[in-house]
Amino acid sequence: MTRPDLIVIGAGPAGMAGATMAAQQGMSVLVLDEQPAPGGQIFRNLGASSTQQRQMLGPDYTAGQMLLDGLAAAPLTLISGAVVWDVDQERTVTYSKDGKAYRVKANYLLLSTGAMERPVPLPGWTLPGVMTAGAAQILMKTSGLLAKDAVLAGSGPLLYLVAVQMLRAGTPPKALVETQTPANYRAVLHHAGGALRGWKALAKGARMLRELRRASAPRYTAARDLAITGDTAASGLRFTAKGQVHHLECATVLLHQGVVPNTQITRALRLDHQWHAGQRCFHPVLSPWGQSSHSQIYVAGDGAAIAGAKAAEHAGQCAAADILRCAGRITAAQRDTLAASAKRNLAGEQALRPFLDALYAPPAAILRPPDAVTVCRCEEVSAGDIRAYARLGCKGPSQTKAFGRAGMGPCQGRTCGLTVTEVLAQATGLSPQDTGYFKIRAPLKPVTLGEVAALHSPAPQQPEGQDP
Amino acid sequence: MFERIGHSATAQVRFTFNGETVIGNAGDSLAAALLAAGHKVFRDTPTTAAPRGPFCMMGSCFDCLVVVDGETVQACQTPAQVGLVVTSPPVPRAQP
Amino acid sequence: METEFAIIGGGIVGLSLAYGLLRRGKTVCVLDEGDGAFRASRGNFGLVWVQSKGLHQPAYAQWTRASARAYRGFSDEIKTISGSPLNLQQDGGYIIHMSEDSLDADRKLYEGLRSRLGGDYPFEVMGHNALKTEEPNIGPKVAGALYCKEDGHVNPLRLLRGLTVAVRHLGGTLRTGHKVTDITPQGAEFSITAEDAAPITAKKVVLAAGLGAMSLGPKLGFKAPIRPQQGQIIITEKLPKLMNRPNVEVRQVDEGGIQIGASSAEVGLNDREDVATIAGLAAHAVDMFPKLARAKMLRSWAALRIMSPDGLPIYQRSARHPGAYFVTCHSGITLAAAHAGVLGDWLTDAAEQPDVSAFGEDRFDV
Numbered sequence: 001m002t003r004p005d006l007i008v009i010g011a012g013p014a015g016m017a018g019a020t021m022a023a024q025q026g027m028s029v030l031v032l033d034e035q036p037a038p039g040g041q042i043f044r045n046l047g048a049s050s051t052q053q054r055q056m057l058g059p060d061y062t063a064g065q066m067l068l069d070g071l072a073a074a075p076l077t078l079i080s081g082a083v084v085w086d087v088d089q090e091r092t093v094t095y096s097k098d099g100k101a102y103r104v105k106a107n108y109l110l111l112s113t114g115a116m117e118r119p120v121p122l123p124g125w126t127l128p129g130v131m132t133a134g135a136a137q138i139l140m141k142t143s144g145l146l147a148k149d150a151v152l153a154g155s156g157p158l159l160y161l162v163a164v165q166m167l168r169a170g171t172p173p174k175a176l177v178e179t180q181t182p183a184n185y186r187a188v189l190h191h192a193g194g195a196l197r198g199w200k201a202l203a204k205g206a207r208m209l210r211e212l213r214r215a216s217a218p219r220y221t222a223a224r225d226l227a228i229t230g231d232t233a234a235s236g237l238r239f240t241a242k243g244q245v246h247h248l249e250c251a252t253v254l255l256h257q258g259v260v261p262n263t264q265i266t267r268a269l270r271l272d273h274q275w276h277a278g279q280r281c282f283h284p285v286l287s288p289w290g291q292s293s294h295s296q297i298y299v300a301g302d303g304a305a306i307a308g309a310k311a312a313e314h315a316g317q318c319a320a321a322d323i324l325r326c327a328g329r330i331t332a333a334q335r336d337t338l339a340a341s342a343k344r345n346l347a348g349e350q351a352l353r354p355f356l357d358a359l360y361a362p363p364a365a366i367l368r369p370p371d372a373v374t375v376c377r378c379e380e381v382s383a384g385d386i387r388a389y390a391r392l393g394c395k396g397p398s399q400t401k402a403f404g405r406a407g408m409g410p411c412q413g414r415t416c417g418l419t420v421t422e423v424l425a426q427a428t429g430l431s432p433q434d435t436g437y438f439k440i441r442a443p444l445k446p447v448t449l450g451e452v453a454a455l456h457s458p459a460p461q462q463p464e465g466q467d468p
Numbered sequence: 469m470f471e472r473i474g475h476s477a478t479a480q481v482r483f484t485f486n487g488e489t490v491i492g493n494a495g496d497s498l499a500a501a502l503l504a505a506g507h508k509v510f511r512d513t514p515t516t517a518a519p520r521g522p523f524c525m526m527g528s529c530f531d532c533l534v535v536v537d538g539e540t541v542q543a544c545q546t547p548a549q550v551g552l553v554v555t556s557p558p559v560p561r562a563q564p
Numbered sequence: 565m566e567t568e569f570a571i572i573g574g575g576i577v578g579l580s581l582a583y584g585l586l587r588r589g590k591t592v593c594v595l596d597e598g599d600g601a602f603r604a605s606r607g608n609f610g611l612v613w614v615q616s617k618g619l620h621q622p623a624y625a626q627w628t629r630a631s632a633r634a635y636r637g638f639s640d641e642i643k644t645i646s647g648s649p650l651n652l653q654q655d656g657g658y659i660i661h662m663s664e665d666s667l668d669a670d671r672k673l674y675e676g677l678r679s680r681l682g683g684d685y686p687f688e689v690m691g692h693n694a695l696k697t698e699e700p701n702i703g704p705k706v707a708g709a710l711y712c713k714e715d716g717h718v719n720p721l722r723l724l725r726g727l728t729v730a731v732r733h734l735g736g737t738l739r740t741g742h743k744v745t746d747i748t749p750q751g752a753e754f755s756i757t758a759e760d761a762a763p764i765t766a767k768k769v770v771l772a773a774g775l776g777a778m779s780l781g782p783k784l785g786f787k788a789p790i791r792p793q794q795g796q797i798i799i800t801e802k803l804p805k806l807m808n809r810p811n812v813e814v815r816q817v818d819e820g821g822i823q824i825g826a827s828s829a830e831v832g833l834n835d836r837e838d839v840a841t842i843a844g845l846a847a848h849a850v851d852m853f854p855k856l857a858r859a860k861m862l863r864s865w866a867a868l869r870i871m872s873p874d875g876l877p878i879y880q881r882s883a884r885h886p887g888a889y890f891v892t893c894h895s896g897i898t899l900a901a902a903h904a905g906v907l908g909d910w911l912t913d914a915a916e917q918p919d920v921s922a923f924g925e926d927r928f929d930v
């Protein structure tokens with residue numbers, strides 16, 4: 001392939017829909033995704049899933065088949081198993097596949113790298129046996145593996161979804177421990193806009209809860225002071241609910257507090273970002289069409305702001321339509337027609353969000369954990385360490401990184417980034433926006449020096465289309 | 469504890485983890501196969517030698533690191549393959 | 565607020581000076597910017613390095629060696645005060661050469677310096693085999709190395725944190741997050757204005773603001789002929805011991821990672837790393853230590869050196885405003901012990917002072 005017009009990074013709903021539209025309209029498109037097959041988080045492994053898996057994962061999962069089919073039929077190049085580890089201002093993308101690094105440049109980029117689960121720093125969360133709810137779901141999707149006697153703890157629609165999927169598979173959770181409080185329910189009453197759809201979502205949640213209740217999975221609400229017990233592995237979950245301390249014995253604890261945008265690439269590019277007070281995370285600043293502060297770089301899907309899989313699909317199409325306009329292939333009026341229904345549906349999905357954000361808002365103790373809790377899992381830095389660095393004069397995450405290594409490990413700050421910002425902001429009195437975020441640098445994922453060295457050519461040459 | 473819903477038709481892959489034989493299913497990641505075989509602890513951290521196992525399964529936390537063929541990889545992002553020799557990463561040296 | 569000494573810049577240089585002045589019983593206020601500032605002090609290579617320094621200026625070679633000699637005591641002091649070691653290792657270091665020619669050319673330069681210093685300049689030439697017995701992991705392409713027993717390395721981030729703790733512990737004031745915008749001489753004193761902060765009055769002011777001195781220097785009568793020079797560095801995952809001693813381009817840090825660097829480029833105030841440069845660094849590192857080919861690169865970064873025209877430090881007292889001093893250098897880690905030590909005698913007009921005449925700004929006048 002010679003230099004493509006558009007490189008799409010991430011083949012979830014946003015990337016699949018955007019790439020398909022751009023290719024159908026005549027652009028040469030290269031799609032890069034880290035997973036073995038397209039689908040993203042929600043439709044992970046859908047193409048290779050068994051009937052049993054499809055049954056337990058339900059209709060929301062199988063609904064992705066249309067996107068997969070669209071992508072397969074579109075005239076584009078998809079490279080799965082491609083880990084993108086650098087993207088620069090000139091829109092050169094560097095990725096590795098099967099131990100070899102490649103560089104490829106395009107006129108336009110669509111970044112659709114999705115979300116990751118919000119970190120859930122609480123005592124004991126680094127112990128083996130503690131995983132995220134999403135992790136348990138991935139094991140179901142890819143390997144048909146079911147967590148037995150697991151306790152699900154936290155908040156958010158995905159928590160219920162995973163609980164119900166486990167139930168349908170015949171291994172209901174041992175208990176559901178929810179951190180939502182009555183205050184969350186009161187807060188949603190203020191969100192008149194989108195409330196109707198919100199209540200629908202809530203009704204869906206309620207249906208799931210009924211399903212769980214019938215399976216007699218014990219449920220605790222307004223739980224606080226969550227802590228995992230155990231020495232070398234999780235042995236239980238302790239928490240307080242209704243004024244009573246509970247301890248549930250279990251070897252697997254599945255935590256969840258919603259998802260947040262994966263901003264590694266947009267940060268590495270130093271695009272403008274903004275703090276989202278409702279979702280308590282940063283997101284890139286975008287035009288209504290998904291154009292970032294770099295005019296040839298677009299962002300769509302949950303990597304732009306959390307709005308769910310449907311919204312991601314529509315946002316991917318909107319971005320593709322505007323890229324076509326920007327490239328001079330269609331007029332603004334043609335773009336508006338092309339993306340009319342996507343734009344309308346996107347607005348509808350987005351209207352629902354403030355409602356869900358308020359309903360499932362993470363508790364303060366998770367956002368800004370007590371001193372003893374580990375914040376940076378890689379370098380084992382605690383919230384108390386971060387506060388101590390603030391007292392020494394650190395105003396932002398780059399300084400605390402230098403003082404205590406939080407964010408310097410292999411995950412490149414993915415897991416501790418938001419917590420460090422929140423804890424620092426609380427300690428200095430600055431806003432999260434003014435506190436800022438880690439500077440993200442290459443590689444976005446570790447690569448061997450051998451792979452990197454192989455890119456070295458004594459006389460530097462311009463990157464072209466991707467070689468094989 | 470993890471249990472597999474029966475798709476017995478799937479081909480099996482055999483590899484070793486720290487010298488012990490592990491049998492997984494074709495299509496498993498190393499992490500999935502190890503979890504299914506009852507391995508919870510994949511490594512000890514280089515900083516305090518604390519035990520760790522997979523946390524996110526989607527490639528973002530890096531807690532599932534193992535060594536395959538001299539290279540540190542994410543077990544959740546690496547397909548299980550016949551004959552792989554998988555070990556826990558060495559704990560470099562004591563910290564002062 | 566009033567203070568005897570105001571130090572503009574809370575990097576390694578400013579903090580080292582502050583520490584030395586506090587040890588002399590002075591009142592000190594250090595003023596520093598926020599999180600986004602350019603900071604060589606958190607992006608450097610961590611060498612406490614002697615060989616090849618001052619090959620054309622013996623005074624610099626001796627100044628460097630004096631700092632290296634004072635380092636152990638300095639590092640122990642910071643450890644005692646801050647409670648955390650700097651992990652200093654001063655057991656010699658290498659400059660690896662990939663060709664006999666370059667090794668030989670450098671040997672001649674070192675010999676030249678040695679004779680100018682009356683024979684007092686320790687170094688050894690090591691061929692491939694000699695080096696291989698010390699560093700078994702070197703590759704076949706390595707021709708040899710120049711070894712100097714006075715070379716070493718330190719954890720520069722622990723140094724930065726340790727100095728910060730020590731300065732506070734000794735009663736220094738450290739005001740961070742407020743960029744100094746103006747310094748006005750008022751009679752024998754200075755009034756210092758910073759963003760969002762009350763002004764400060766100081767009897768003496770030391771400009772140690774790294775690249776910030778480019779704009780602040782002229783206000784105090786300094787030429788401040790410095791420029792940014794970009795350097796990129798790679799760090800790998802933590803590994804078991806792979807090398808025993810630091811080399812000027814690759815070293816194993818105290819936590820276990822292998823640090824590789826640094827490049828140099830004249831690109832202005834640009835601290836973005838780029839894959840082409842990183843690939844070059846990686847290729848060279850793998851040539852030196854082939855086992856590194858399998859090591860995972862975790863991170864790379866670019867930082868800006870503060871370069872004078874000849875690469876040597878600048879120590880200048882203002883002719884126009886004698887209470888103002890300008891201190892900058894591009895080896896602030898190595899010179900930290902000198903800055904915390906004898907340079908304080910110069911700043912305080914002590915009876916006995918180091919001779920820093922070789923490092924004045926007037927050397928650039930033509």
Ligand SMILES: Cc1cc2nc3c(=O)[nH]c(=O)nc-3n(C[C@H](O)[C@H](O)[C@H](O)COP(=O)(O)OP(=O)(O)OC[C@H]3O[C@@H](n4cnc5c(N)ncnc54)[C@H](O)[C@@H]3O)c2cc1C
Pocket residue numbers: 009010011012013014015032033034035039040041042043060082083084085112113114115116117134135137138158161259300301302303308309310312313444526
């Ligand atoms: C673990 C998890 C499970 C979820 N499960 C559900 C669910 O069951 N139902 C639901 O409604 N929502 C689920 N979500 C929410 C999900 O974010 C959205 O539903 C939807 O998948 C978002 O679509 P997207 O296209 O924005 O991104 P995603 O679907 O997340 O797709 C992003 C893609 O980008 C790829 N990628 C990321 N970084 C790189 C890189 N550096 N190089 C190469 N490729 C990269 C990823 O591999 C992924 O395939 C889940 C989220 C997570 C984190």
Ligand SMILES: Cc1cc2nc3c(=O)[nH]c(=O)nc-3n(C[C@H](O)[C@H](O)[C@H](O)COP(=O)(O)OP(=O)(O)OC[C@H]3O[C@@H](n4cnc5c(N)ncnc54)[C@H](O)[C@@H]3O)c2cc1C
Pocket residue numbers: 572573574575576577578595596597598601602603604605606607608609610611612613742743744745772773774775776777780794795796797826867868869870892893894895896897898899
């Ligand atoms: C890639 C690289 C590798 C290096 N390797 C080594 C090495 O191995 N050994 C060695 O000895 N040296 C090395 N150095 C050099 C060393 O890092 C520097 O000499 C040293 O850090 C300089 O310290 P500094 O305090 O002068 O500057 P900086 O660390 O840049 O600090 C300047 C400070 O001044 C503050 N400031 C600036 N303007 C203002 C203002 N207007 N108001 C308030 N505050 C202000 C900033 O906030 C900043 O904290 C290296 C440098 C680089 C870039």
Ligand code: FES
Pocket residue numbers: 499521522523524525526527528529530531532533542543544545
């Ligand atoms: S389990 Fe998180 S990266 Fe593998």
